[in-house]
Amino acid sequence: MIQLTQEALLALIHDASTRAAAQAMAQFAAQHPINPPPPSPRRSQNLSSAPEEEEQRQEEVNSRVSRPEVAQTQEHPFSTAILAEALPTGVKVSNLSEYDGTGDPQEHLDKFYAKIDWYDLSDAAYCKVFRTTLSKRALAWFNQLPAGTISSLEQLTQRFLHHFSMNKRVPKTAAFLFTIRQRENEPLRDYMQRFVEAVHEVPMSTMNCWQALFNEICCPEDSRSQ
Structure with a gap:
């Protein structure tokens, strides 16, 4: 009869439990296989295609931005010739008085001419600059003018003076x-x-x-x- 010491018995029990646990894990893995995650699309892309995709994305953005501008141009009071004009590079017209539709229109126009005399711009550019001086009621009046009916600064200022003539200050005698x-x-x-x-x-x-x-x-x- 073989007698086992307490230490040998504990060793046999530990070895048996380890083998049983390993067999259970192998059986579970066979029944439930673990699939590896798919590779990241970013890693599989060719690095050389990144600039092309960025350019395509920028073109899409520009396309979305330009569409409302086209619609706005078709309804703008300025003629197409004025809309096509741009300020020369580096020219910034600042410190212009604003007109909100409540003051003397002739006084505002005199101040405007006094400022723009310092610049050598085209008539179309002056039209665009004058529009930036309008606010509140005056800007609302400009925006409701028929599309394409303003083709010169003289035409714009005459309509401006006529519309706000009730606000003109009467000179004292x-x-x-x-x-x-x-x-x-x-x-x-x-x-x-x-x-x-x-x-x-x-x-x-x-x-x-x-x-x-x-x-x-x-x-x-x-x-x-x-």
């Missing part, structure tokens, strides 16, 4: 100067300053303005009786 009276307890210097400021609002010669001032100060009764 010479009679307005005689309504400026010296207030009670008002120093003569302050009164003369107010009068001079009013003179600049009247489109008349300087001599006539100062003559009215002289008559009002030196001969008030005579000037009022006239």
Whole structure:
């Protein structure tokens, strides 16, 4: 009779359990095979095709962007000749006053001409620059103009002045100067300053303005009786 020590018995049990576990794992693997993952498409691509695909993608983007621009061009108030014009390279027109449709249109136009006199641009380019000065009601007016009806800066500014003519400031006449009276307890210097400021609002010669001032100060009764 063979007697096993405790250590030998434990070794046999461990060896038997290891073989059983290995057999179980082999049987499970045979019944459930594990397929390797498919190779990454990016790795299988030819590196030389990357620039071509990038170029194709850029062309698609440009195509999507250009389509709405074509539709907008067909409905734009400017003629095709104006739309085809571009500012010369490096030219930047800045610090132009904006017109929102509430002020004097002639004053805005005078400021615009004073600014663009520094630039040597084409008539079509000036049309595009003038459009950038419009905002709010003025820009809404421009956008509703019939398509292709603006072919020159003169045509654009004439329509602009005509549409906003109700906002044009009415010049004061010479009679307005005689309504400026010296207030009670008002120093003569302050009164003369107010009068001079009013003179600049009247489109008349300087001599006539100062003559009215002289008559009002030196001969008030005579000037009022006239």
